Amino acid sequence: MNGTNGTNGVKAAKPVFPAEAASREYAASLDKSDPLRALRDEFIIPSKANLASKKLAKPGLSDKPSIYFCGNSLGIQPKAVAKYMEAQLDTWSGIGVCGHFTDLEDSPLSQWQLLSEQAAASMCKIVGAEPAEVAAMGTLTMNLHLLLASFYKPTEQRRKILMDWKAFPSDHYAIESHIAWHDLDAKENMVLIGPDEGTYEIPTEKILSYIDKHADDAAVLLLPGIQYYTGQLFDIPRITKYAQERGLVVGWDLAHAYGNAELKLHDWNVDFAAWCTYKYGNAGPGAMGGIFVHDRHGQVDYSEGEDSPKFRHRLTGWYGGDRSVRFKMDNKFKPIPGAGGWVLSNPSVIDLTTLCAALSVFDKTSMKELRQKSIHLTAYLEFLLLKDSTDEERLFEIITPSDPHARGAQLSLLLKPGLLHKVADRLQNAGIICDKREPGVVRAAPVPLYNTYSEVYEFVEVFKGALAS
Numbered sequence: 001m002n003g004t005n006g007t008n009g010v011k012a013a014k015p016v017f018p019a020e021a022a023s024r025e026y027a028a029s030l031d032k033s034d035p036l037r038a039l040r041d042e043f044i045i046p047s048k049a050n051l052a053s054k055k056l057a058k059p060g061l062s063d064k065p066s067i068y069f070c071g072n073s074l075g076i077q078p079k080a081v082a083k084y085m086e087a088q089l090d091t092w093s094g095i096g097v098c099g100h101f102t103d104l105e106d107s108p109l110s111q112w113q114l115l116s117e118q119a120a121a122s123m124c125k126i127v128g129a130e131p132a133e134v135a136a137m138g139t140l141t142m143n144l145h146l147l148l149a150s151f152y153k154p155t156e157q158r159r160k161i162l163m164d165w166k167a168f169p170s171d172h173y174a175i176e177s178h179i180a181w182h183d184l185d186a187k188e189n190m191v192l193i194g195p196d197e198g199t200y201e202i203p204t205e206k207i208l209s210y211i212d213k214h215a216d217d218a219a220v221l222l223l224p225g226i227q228y229y230t231g232q233l234f235d236i237p238r239i240t241k242y243a244q245e246r247g248l249v250v251g252w253d254l255a256h257a258y259g260n261a262e263l264k265l266h267d268w269n270v271d272f273a274a275w276c277t278y279k280y281g282n283a284g285p286g287a288m289g290g291i292f293v294h295d296r297h298g299q300v301d302y303s304e305g306e307d308s309p310k311f312r313h314r315l316t317g318w319y320g321g322d323r324s325v326r327f328k329m330d331n332k333f334k335p336i337p338g339a340g341g342w343v344l345s346n347p348s349v350i351d352l353t354t355l356c357a358a359l360s361v362f363d364k365t366s367m368k369e370l371r372q373k374s375i376h377l378t379a380y381l382e383f384l385l386l387k388d389s390t391d392e393e394r395l396f397e398i399i400t401p402s403d404p405h406a407r408g409a410q411l412s413l414l415l416k417p418g419l420l421h422k423v424a425d426r427l428q429n430a431g432i433i434c435d436k437r438e439p440g441v442v443r444a445a446p447v448p449l450y451n452t453y454s455e456v457y458e459f460v461e462v463f464k465g466a467l468a469s
């Protein structure tokens with residue numbers, strides 16, 4: 001089940017902190033007893049000096065690290081990236097084209113032909129899928145288009161796409177243009193599901209009521225696992241099941257959920273999903289994305305003969321073709337069974353290298369452990385933000401759900417009008433990196449892989465100081 005401790009389906013209780021938790025010493029004690037604290041050393045934390053210098057430089061050992069709470073936009077660089085890149089550059093310079101089919105004994109990377117499988121083998125653990133249900137490929141928006149090409153098949157009766165009211169613009173454009181691609185009216189066929197007036201959280205019941213309302217005319221439900229602006233984590237299994245029972249195909253954009261929330265895409269029977277890997281996944285700006293296609297959609301049926309495979313329609317390219325026949329050059333497409341059958345091109349090995357490096361850090365832990373820390377870390381942030389003041393007194397509102405099972409790492413702080421720039425400047429001057437969204441939202445995302453309780457404490461001190469000044 002979504003939002004559970006992942007073992008027996010029971011939701012863990014929301015962490016509660018004693019009054020004395022609001023001190024630097026207490027934060028430091030939480031860091032000391034954090035079982036995942038060693039993982040921070042897997043990353044290069046941008047330093048305050050580098051941020052100020054505007055020159056190319058590596059953070060020095062004595063530099064003061066910044067407080068990086070922006071992993072919901074771009075994750076920081078794992079140290080493994082340099083090592084993996086060096087190995088890849090040496091492979092390319094050392095053996096050229098032979099890198100396609102040669103496994104080098106001392107490289108952490110497989111031959112290029114198998115590198116996307118290496119990435120998928122780690123990525124599938126993050127999203128809760130079978131290895132074959134996941135493919136490393138392309139980028140998020142591109143992948144959404146490719147998946148919609150397979151899964152959005154409007155008919156006379158069912159042609160609408162249900163989506164969220166404040167979808168990330170790229171998702172909005174993708175859906176809008178996809179509907180238009182079928183010569184359908186986009187406005188008429190995009191059904192936007194939003195929160196009630198004056199609120200930010202979309203109740204699951206409300207989503208279900210939209211599904212009921214459009215049970216006869218909707219083809220697809222495509223929602224974000226975590227909404228980028230409010231940070232709301234949706235009840236993926238419940239919504240998926242409910243919509244599928246009413247005949248909809250269900251896809252999820254997991255940009256903000258990948259590497260952040262615990263996911264079980266296979267067990268939840270999700271039809272398809274796509275994500276980027278540069279946020280909580282730390283694979284680098286614009287890094288290669290990932291797709292999930294449920295096992296039941298990725299099968300290839302050879303019952304009518306080897307030369308007449310039957311498979312779900314998709315837009316095809318040669319790297320979606322099975323490796324056993326890929327180089328036969330006979331123009332008879334036989335898809336790789338599973339998500340790999342949606343791949344188009346020879347993938348960028350450099351992109352796959354940073355992705356595999358980033359995944360090597362995830363391989364040292366598990367989403368269950370990360371999520372356990374994340375729930376606690378974000379609850380600590382919330383506790384410090386809210387203590388000592390009432391809703392009326394505060395100059396900000398947390399618009400992210402307070403239920404830890406309905407959010408990931410991020411808290412979105414909506415400031416009273418006119419405060420955003422002052423607060424953003426103060427945070428920046430203090431070497432705190434987090435994201436601002438007009439008209440007045442600061443998004444702070446303490447990431448369990450590399451952020452600390454002490455950083456959360458420091459952030460709240462500066463944030464409250466900025467509001468008080």
Ligand SMILES: Cc1ncc(COP(=O)(O)O)c(C=O)c1O
Binds near residue numbers: 224
């Ligand atoms: C929900 C969501 N969709 C789409 C995108 C854009 O993805 P890309 O530029 O990788 O296609 C982002 C982030 O940039 C996002 O958060």
Ligand SMILES: Nc1ccccc1C(=O)C[C@H](N)C(=O)O
Binds near residue numbers: 072074168228255435
């Ligand atoms: N790709 C980017 C390029 C530049 C600036 C931000 C992004 C983001 O990814 C934003 C992210 N989707 C977000 O929710 O903040």
